[in-house]
Amino acid sequence: MLQEALKYIETLIPPREAVVQEMEAYAKEHRVPIMDIVGIEAMLHVLQYIEPKTILEIGTAIGYSAIRMALKLPDARIVTIERDQTRHERALFYIERSETNERIDALLGDAFDLYEEVKKRAPFDVMFIDAAKGQYERFFRLYEPLLADGGVVITDNVLFKGLVAANEPLENKRWRQLVKKIREYNEWLMRRTDYDTVILPIGDGIAISKKKR
Numbered sequence: 001m002l003q004e005a006l007k008y009i010e011t012l013i014p015p016r017e018a019v020v021q022e023m024e025a026y027a028k029e030h031r032v033p034i035m036d037i038v039g040i041e042a043m044l045h046v047l048q049y050i051e052p053k054t055i056l057e058i059g060t061a062i063g064y065s066a067i068r069m070a071l072k073l074p075d076a077r078i079v080t081i082e083r084d085q086t087r088h089e090r091a092l093f094y095i096e097r098s099e100t101n102e103r104i105d106a107l108l109g110d111a112f113d114l115y116e117e118v119k120k121r122a123p124f125d126v127m128f129i130d131a132a133k134g135q136y137e138r139f140f141r142l143y144e145p146l147l148a149d150g151g152v153v154i155t156d157n158v159l160f161k162g163l164v165a166a167n168e169p170l171e172n173k174r175w176r177q178l179v180k181k182i183r184e185y186n187e188w189l190m191r192r193t194d195y196d197t198v199i200l201p202i203g204d205g206i207a208i209s210k211k212k213r
Contacts, residue, residue: 009038019098023064034064039203044072052125058111058139059131063091070100079105079121122146130156134181151211159205
């Protein structure tokens with residue numbers, strides 16, 4: 001029933017820009033993980049309410065979400081980090097094609113090594129975490145000092161295909177460890193008293209954490 005509902009919602013979403021549809025096709029063909037259509041539409045809607053001027057994205061991939069944010073939020077500047085050179089170069093290609101290069105600063109490197117470089121561009125109104133799922137808490141802890149008062153952290157994939165709610169043990173050891181990490185991250189988020197957090201069952205699960213002033 002849920003999958004049918006999501007497919008129905010997808011039919012209601014207006015056509016995206018040509019370059020965005022091209023990126024979606026590329027991601028599908030080359031198996032590049034990008035946010036699903038319903039999930040990113042929901043996130044973009046939330047961002048329109050927040051009206052951020054500066055956004056930090058951890059996990060560029062081919063630039064899909066960064067470009068979608070730039071197109072939807074013409075007053076926002078985005079710093080995005082990707083450690084894979086091939087994906088970084090593809091992201092630069094699409095950023096140029098979408099004419100968002102003046103507002104997207106795409107950095108190549110490991111997020112754990114780029115703190116000082118990113119700090120030069122702080123503070124950020126929003127931080128979007130969509131990189132290595134097993135490292136979510138480390139990303140959050142490292143970069144939250146760069147978050148503005150009242151800033152928001154959005155984390156994707158926090159339900160991980162619904163597996164975080166499954167009672168049956170997973171046979172795949174890697175997935176079992178990943179699910180454990182994501183569960184711990186979700187619980188850690190919800191325990192934090194300096195943030196108000198809600199987890200939404202949209203797409204692959206989105207956590208929205210607002211920093212208390």
